[in-house]
Amino acid sequence: MIKAGIIGSTGYAGSELVRLLQGHKEAEITWYGSRSYIDKKYSEVYQNMFQIVDDVCMDDNMEALAEQVDVIFTATPQGFCASMLNEKMLEKVKIVDLSADFRIKDVATYEEWYKIEHKSPQFIEEAVYGLCEINREKVKKARLVANPGCYTTCSILTVYPLVKEGIIDPNTIIIDAKSGTSGAGRGAKVDNLFCEVNENMKAYGVATHRHTPEIEEQLGYAAGEEIKINFTPHLVPMNRGILATAYAGLKKDVSYEDVKAAYDKYYAGEKFVRVLDKDIYPQTKWVEGSNYVDINFKIDARTNRIIMMGALDNLVKGAAGQAVQNMNLLFGFEEWEGLDLVPMFP
Amino acid sequence: MIKAGIIGSTGYAGSELVRLLQGHKEAEITWYGSRSYIDKKYSEVYQNMFQIVDDVCMDDNMEALAEQVDVIFTATPQGFCASMLNEKMLEKVKIVDLSADFRIKDVATYEEWYKIEHKSPQFIEEAVYGLCEINREKVKKARLVANPGCYTTCSILTVYPLVKEGIIDPNTIIIDAKSGTSGAGRGAKVDNLFCEVNENMKAYGVATHRHTPEIEEQLGYAAGEEIKINFTPHLVPMNRGILATAYAGLKKDVSYEDVKAAYDKYYAGEKFVRVLDKDIYPQTKWVEGSNYVDINFKIDARTNRIIMMGALDNLVKGAAGQAVQNMNLLFGFEEWEGLDLVPMFP
Amino acid sequence: MIKAGIIGSTGYAGSELVRLLQGHKEAEITWYGSRSYIDKKYSEVYQNMFQIVDDVCMDDNMEALAEQVDVIFTATPQGFCASMLNEKMLEKVKIVDLSADFRIKDVATYEEWYKIEHKSPQFIEEAVYGLCEINREKVKKARLVANPGCYTTCSILTVYPLVKEGIIDPNTIIIDAKSGTSGAGRGAKVDNLFCEVNENMKAYGVATHRHTPEIEEQLGYAAGEEIKINFTPHLVPMNRGILATAYAGLKKDVSYEDVKAAYDKYYAGEKFVRVLDKDIYPQTKWVEGSNYVDINFKIDARTNRIIMMGALDNLVKGAAGQAVQNMNLLFGFEEWEGLDLVPMFP
Amino acid sequence: MIKAGIIGSTGYAGSELVRLLQGHKEAEITWYGSRSYIDKKYSEVYQNMFQIVDDVCMDDNMEALAEQVDVIFTATPQGFCASMLNEKMLEKVKIVDLSADFRIKDVATYEEWYKIEHKSPQFIEEAVYGLCEINREKVKKARLVANPGCYTTCSILTVYPLVKEGIIDPNTIIIDAKSGTSGAGRGAKVDNLFCEVNENMKAYGVATHRHTPEIEEQLGYAAGEEIKINFTPHLVPMNRGILATAYAGLKKDVSYEDVKAAYDKYYAGEKFVRVLDKDIYPQTKWVEGSNYVDINFKIDARTNRIIMMGALDNLVKGAAGQAVQNMNLLFGFEEWEGLDLVPMFP
Structure with missing residues (x-):
């Protein structure tokens, strides 16, 4: 203990x-x-x-x-x-x-x-960037783990395999992310009052949000080059959950199976990343309270782009859950110890 | 297994x-x-x-x-x-x-x-009425357990000790209950559509709700006589949670400590019933996802009545959680096996 | 102008x-x-x-x-x-x-x-207590109008005719009120943050809320004697709306028609008070954004009590709308000038 | 009349x-x-x-x-x-x-x-496509008006001036739109139940939503050529409101003032289109219940793209309000007759 x-x-x-x-x-x-x-x-x-x-x-x-x-x-x-x-x-x-x-x-x-x-x-x-699915071995040996941001965990895991496999052009990536309000913290601010957030939706930090360079750095490692992306966060009237909708231009002529294979290559053995069945898109409620990230994609042949979607609970896989996962790696515990949480629905 | x-x-x-x-x-x-x-x-x-x-x-x-x-x-x-x-x-x-x-x-x-x-x-x-905290020993020997209703579990546990101890007049009991919408089930009805429930509140089943006789029967056993109460359920724009606010006339001149002692007599050893500290009133979010019932009360000397409040998660202690608790009793497992759930907040 | x-x-x-x-x-x-x-x-x-x-x-x-x-x-x-x-x-x-x-x-x-x-x-x-439907003539001649509270407007209008007509025993009145969060104001407090209010419900100010003596005073005038009631407010995860559920013991053997006639006696000519059809209970969403108060009742012969329900928009009839209505009376304008608002649904 | x-x-x-x-x-x-x-x-x-x-x-x-x-x-x-x-x-x-x-x-x-x-x-x-701000003169003479879709009204008005003025490359347009649930109608479907929508968010109709060709056709007229775009709608737990976040590559080196001038060229005289002050981004709640569309933009020099945002009430400017506006044009009434609605906040 x-x-x-x-x-x-x-x-x-x-x-x-x-x-x-x-x-x-x-x-x-x-x-x-x-x-x-x-x-x-x-x-x-x-x-x-x-x-x-x-x-x-x-x-x-x-x-x-x-x-x-x-x-x-x-x-x-x-x-x-x-x-x-x-x-x-x-x-x-x-x-x-x-x-x-x-x-x-x-x-x-x-x-x-x-x-x-x-x-x-x-x-x-x-310091090791503690995105466990990508840096697992480095985390195990670290003294200091930089636990990733909530938006970044969701964004990176959603597009990582396709950058790594050269399927998409990383400089065309646009990430439109939506977050529940717990991401804004428990500080007493007018903007986060119930009546200001409820029945409302807005973008914020447009072109200036701090998670942007974090995503760029990590995806840049996958791409093997420096990249620039667009990232826009939005505030949604719900407590928990992030949904990232990512768009990118395809570099290759790929089929559904090709892209699915790319995701499976990286995530097939990952307990906490669930690539959903074809045409089933992630919903934040399906991962609420758990450490899962749900991911899927759709190829749009008309525009030669791909739409990738990822959902997680910003307080679990987007913060505390991943922190515990990192602790488990640091101390040689089972990676899912304390994280065997079934999502709560509804 | x-x-x-x-x-x-x-x-x-x-x-x-x-x-x-x-x-x-x-x-x-x-x-x-x-x-x-x-x-x-x-x-x-x-x-x-x-x-x-x-x-x-x-x-x-x-x-x-x-x-x-x-x-x-x-x-x-x-x-x-x-x-x-x-x-x-x-x-x-x-x-x-x-x-x-x-x-x-x-x-x-x-x-x-x-x-x-x-x-x-x-x-x-x-059939044994499966309100575990009250009928524990009978449940252990049962073949058939009637798992209590969501409103009834909340209502009965909130007022039971004061009826049993003769502190309140059971025929003056008025229970004003509020429930999240999961209690209405997953059937496709216009009344339960998001846009009909959200930003809205209503009473329903006024003076006719089916949980009324169930509460009356169980509290009647505690009172040692047949009783009649008022019970009014309300629909609230949230997924989970029941809050019961119960009112009753006092039969005795009692202090805070007297009433607290009555609650403690029945619940001090109960893992799933939490009688809160003085002047802290139950909130449904504090028990969400868990098998807890949070309870407290306030004496109103001006009107010689007492206000009792109870909160639970209608799908857990109000349904599935209590069903598992009953199963645990039936098979001699630890009563909290599978139910050691920490409430999720926010 | x-x-x-x-x-x-x-x-x-x-x-x-x-x-x-x-x-x-x-x-x-x-x-x-x-x-x-x-x-x-x-x-x-x-x-x-x-x-x-x-x-x-x-x-x-x-x-x-x-x-x-x-x-x-x-x-x-x-x-x-x-x-x-x-x-x-x-x-x-x-x-x-x-x-x-x-x-x-x-x-x-x-x-x-x-x-x-x-x-x-x-x-x-x-100062004239500006509950227009009851004090209309006095308001017209006033210099100083005390605009009623949100809970009080809803509570008083809901039970007033039955007190005035001696149908209910005023000292048995129990009002269980539920309010949207705009009633808590725009001050930056942790308790009113989105994540604290959303998916949550609680009672507050139990037996101590300041609207209690206001209701007692006004209903006391109707009763012709000093009275004491119970009033319990609750916070609900919605922006606007108050629902008051009131309980009282019947002093007479009355039918639905008797009680309906009592309400009609006071409200039949009132534009902003709508006594709903039999067995249709008020919903806050049906008055949202408007100056209406929707009211109805149900006799419970089993307990010899009556349940009365009223709904209004706390910011309109519960505050600003009634203030404008009072201004209209003060200056001799049409009483509904500026208040001809159709409730917005959904 | x-x-x-x-x-x-x-x-x-x-x-x-x-x-x-x-x-x-x-x-x-x-x-x-x-x-x-x-x-x-x-x-x-x-x-x-x-x-x-x-x-x-x-x-x-x-x-x-x-x-x-x-x-x-x-x-x-x-x-x-x-x-x-x-x-x-x-x-x-x-x-x-x-x-x-x-x-x-x-x-x-x-x-x-x-x-x-x-x-x-x-x-x-x-048939005249009834987007009043763009086809006003044609509508006046029409017999049959095709009232635009909710997403399309929001999307087109948000990007129209920049396409028309050749500031953005129309084939790079990506529109990520978020809608309240009233857009799904009042049909009784499990997917639209309160408990399925509340505390949840999802994309749907990805790359296949029917508003796509409508947006493409209208923006194509502005561009003077056939265009292909990406459009992704999302369901948000609120009753009303659409927020469209649109991304496009810049064709020219433009300043904030240049882009603002392009918007003003088309909307300065428009009552129902409000281009917000610099760095103030649209929120759906600010237009709720009204016929306004709020619009703004942000240039991202790092990626040479522009982010455009628009918000409207899907049932008003996105449906019934625009229909009334079209009726007003058809019959020669003041264009804002019946539509002089102040947004309701909160």
């Missing part, structure tokens, strides 16, 4: 980590960090945990925490993890950072898109 | 049974019965089960099923179970009936409220 | 006043007051008003405003109107106060329930 | 026509046609119309109706209008067809995408 500490356990992603780790047989949470609720009972912040979690919220002291646990999850705002991290800490404890601090290899790109200075660029090189 | 069959596995309650039993260590489903989808893959009816359930839907042949399994769940319309049941079947297999057929001891009352003839009244006497 | 000023025009009730007055032929808004958005274009605060309202937000200076307009609407927090009001102001301008400051005649009751000191109790006596 | 008849008045688009025409000063409805509810009171089918519409539903006899009214709206399934229409009818009455029967000039294209035979191709040529 390993010990886990969560910095930022009272945000939505942090609270989902708490939910998932209750069912994990090899890990227990011993530190519920929170900036806003220190000394308050965790179950008073999240009443669903009443009589399940009896602990009291601790502060966000990562230094102290590193002495006491085997793994730290940082579910914190951008910049926090980078500002706290040091070599001594990394020698004592594995770190899974749910923020963007160590996702992007080029520090200038990070600073340009995030508008903050990176406080520990010396660790960027060794 | 016992074998379970589900008649009506493609309704919402049936599909929730399927979800819960995936995580049960002592039972496996070997028969996915369905009237509408015979020979279709179950995962094509509920795509969330893709790559999880590979079985094909069978018919609703309860006779044949009884030969093959240890327990049958009937998640079927009223009248079905009563019309199929016979002594031979009961000698071979345990039955948990999620319909109302065996919940009400007085067959005339059943026929009056349900407007159908009861086809096997000879089994009503032996 | 009269001139209207709104203090608090950037809250939800204030913005609904703006919407309604766009269609009013006899009044125009010349002052869009706002504490938070001074000097900002109104249409930047409410983008639905883009190219419709070109004005800039003014401050909340009620003194200055009184010099410039014929009527002031105060859609402000409790205490504001009472703290600003003076005799000179009332000599110049009619005031429709949407807060609770002048609704309750007994200042001690006000101060007890609202936990604030009343700053101008000298005006309480002359 | 002209007389209007509606065939299909009990669908969602038909009922919205009923709502809008209540407020029209020059037209009154004298025929509420319905296939499913003949002889039933209209207000029993749509209770929001209680005490507003007293009429009884008539049948769908278009021949008889043509004798009695000045204009017929056909809010009917594809094929109905084409199968009923004849020359005599057109000599007596103006027709606004809300179905797709006369939208597409090439009958083969119609039959291929709609999978039905066109029963009166002889009228296709004279």
Whole structure:
């Protein structure tokens, strides 16, 4: 049984980590960090945990925490993890950072898109981008895992095989993504009030969203070249779920079977990636509460483009679930331990 | 490992049974019965089960099923179970009936409220009303369990201790209940279309809802006399969850502590009933996806009444979860096996 | 054409006043007051008003405003109107106060329930409680109208005729009310975030909600005696709409026709109160966006109680619509001017 | 005062026509046609119309109706209008067809995408495509108006100026559209049940949706050549609203001001098209209940593409509102008569 500490356990992603780790047989949470609720009972912040979690919220002291646990999850705002991290800490404890601090290899790109200075660029090189299905072997040996973003996990897994196999032209990729509102966090903002979001839909961060360079970098590795894409996120009146609809020009004359084979090549053995049957398109509700990503595609011969679709639960595979999956890889547990969750419908 | 069959596995309650039993260590489903989808893959009816359930839907042949399994769940319309049941079947297999057929001891009352003839009244006497927290010992010895209704489970558990302890006058009980729309089932009706339910709220079945006599009978046992109550259900634009707000006149001059002690007397040892801290009122989202019932109360000295509130997930503790809990009692498993579900928030 | 000023025009009730007055032929808004958005274009605060309202937000200076307009609407927090009001102001301008400051005649009751000191109790006596259907003639002659609360308008209109006619025992009244989330205002609070409200339902302010004494006072006038009732509000995941389900013991042996006649006696000539056909129960969606209140009832002979139901749009008849209706009465306009709104469905 | 008849008045688009025409000063409805509810009171089918519409539903006899009214709206399934229409009818009455029967000039294209035979191709040529902002003058002289689809109105208006001005390459256009569920109609289908749509999102009709050729034809006229585009509709858990996010490659090096000028060239004088201020993106809620289309765009210099966004209410500007606007043009009324609706927020 390993010990886990969560910095930022009272945000939505942090609270989902708490939910998932209750069912994990090899890990227990011993530190519920929170900036806003220190000394308050965790179950008073999240009443669903009443009589399940009896602990009291601790502060966000990562230094102290590193002495006491085997793994730290940082579910914190951008910049926090980078500002706290040091070599001594990394020698004592594995770190899974749910923020963007160590996702992007080029520090200038990070600073340009995030508008903050990176406080520990010396660790960027060794950090492993924790998209388990793609970087599994590297994660196993890592000390520091950069847990991917929610939109990025969905977007990359949806198009990765077709970039890798040279079926689509990566510079024609356009990703139109739609997210439930839990992705916006638990901060009290007018824009996220029920009455502002309900019965409403909008695009935001158009041509400027920070997940763009993350997708470009990872798909660029698959393509073997630098690429530029369009990525547009939208806010949808639902709690959970991301649906990514991706478009790209075909480089080859391919059949349904060809493309299906490309997906199967990478995902046939993957428990958490489900390539659906022909003409069945992903729905976010079909993966809600689980660590699955559902994927499918449609070739449009009229325009010589392909439409690819992927759906996941932004708090599970898009955040806390993938973080647990990374922890499992780091410690040699079964990869699906604590993640054997059946999607809840309706 | 016992074998379970589900008649009506493609309704919402049936599909929730399927979800819960995936995580049960002592039972496996070997028969996915369905009237509408015979020979279709179950995962094509509920795509969330893709790559999880590979079985094909069978018919609703309860006779044949009884030969093959240890327990049958009937998640079927009223009248079905009563019309199929016979002594031979009961000698071979345990039955948990999620319909109302065996919940009400007085067959005339059943026929009056349900407007159908009861086809096997000879089994009503032996059927055990499967409200586990109250009838646990009887369930353990039963052959036939009448799984309680969703509204009734919530309503009865919310007021039971105060009736039993003589704190409230049972004939003054008024229960105003609110339910998510999954309680209306998966049938294609205009009234349950998204655009009719969303951004809308209504009462229905006012003074005529069939759960009324079921609540009256069970609370009557607690009161030691026949009682009459008011029960009004409402439809709420959410998928899951029932909130019951119950009002009653106080028979005694009681303090908060007195009432709390009454609740604790019955529920302190109950895993699935959570009496919340003072002035924290139940919210349906705090129990979503789990088998919990959250309960609390407020004394109104001005009117000498007490307001009692209870919340549960209508598909779990209100249907499939309680059915599994009953199965666990029937077969001597740990009562919470397969039900150790942490509520999902948000 | 009269001139209207709104203090608090950037809250939800204030913005609904703006919407309604766009269609009013006899009044125009010349002052869009706002504490938070001074000097900002109104249409930047409410983008639905883009190219419709070109004005800039003014401050909340009620003194200055009184010099410039014929009527002031105060859609402000409790205490504001009472703290600003003076005799000179009332000599110049009619005031429709949407807060609770002048609704309750007994200042001690006000101060007890609202936990604030009343700053101008000298005006309480002359203020007219602006429930138009009941106090129409008094409103016409008023200088200061206390616009009723949303829950109270719905609750009072739903039970008023039966109290007035002595059909029900007023001290047995229990009102279980459900409201959309716009009633909670546009303030940035965690409790009102989309993810906290959506897929959730709860009671709040149990036995302590401030609309209780307001309902008691008004129904007390109808009963001819002081009364005590139970009132429990609930939060529902929808933007607009209040549904009040009221219960009371019958004092007489009455038929459907008797009760219907009582309702018709008071409402047959009322444009905005619709007593529905037998066994058709109110739904909030049927009045959305309009000034209607839909009402119906069901006698429960089993318990000798009656269940009364009422539905309205909390921002229209429950706030801004009734305020405009009051303005129309104050200035001798057609009572439905600007309020001839057809409910929007779906 | 002209007389209007509606065939299909009990669908969602038909009922919205009923709502809008209540407020029209020059037209009154004298025929509420319905296939499913003949002889039933209209207000029993749509209770929001209680005490507003007293009429009884008539049948769908278009021949008889043509004798009695000045204009017929056909809010009917594809094929109905084409199968009923004849020359005599057109000599007596103006027709606004809300179905797709006369939208597409090439009958083969119609039959291929709609999978039905066109029963009166002889009228296709004279039918005017009723996108008022673009074909205003032609509509004024028409006998038969093909009212555009909801997705198509939104899509075309969003990209039209940039195609017309040669700023974008029309064959690179990709339209990712999201619609509320009222677009799916009031038919009782499992897929449109509340619990299936709520908390869910999906693409449908991928590469095969029937609005594709309609968009291609109209934008082709603007481009001066035949074009092929990608169009993907999505279902969103809200009642009303369409958001179209369109992507296209830039043919020229343009600035924000250049593009804004192109939009202004076509829309500056248009009451119902609002090009928003820089960096303010359309939200469906800002146009709900109104006839507005909100539009904006963002140039992405990194990819040399432009992202265009448009939002409308699918039942108003996307169906009934535009139908009324067409009627106004046909009869020489003010174009905004009956359509001066302020969007409702929240």
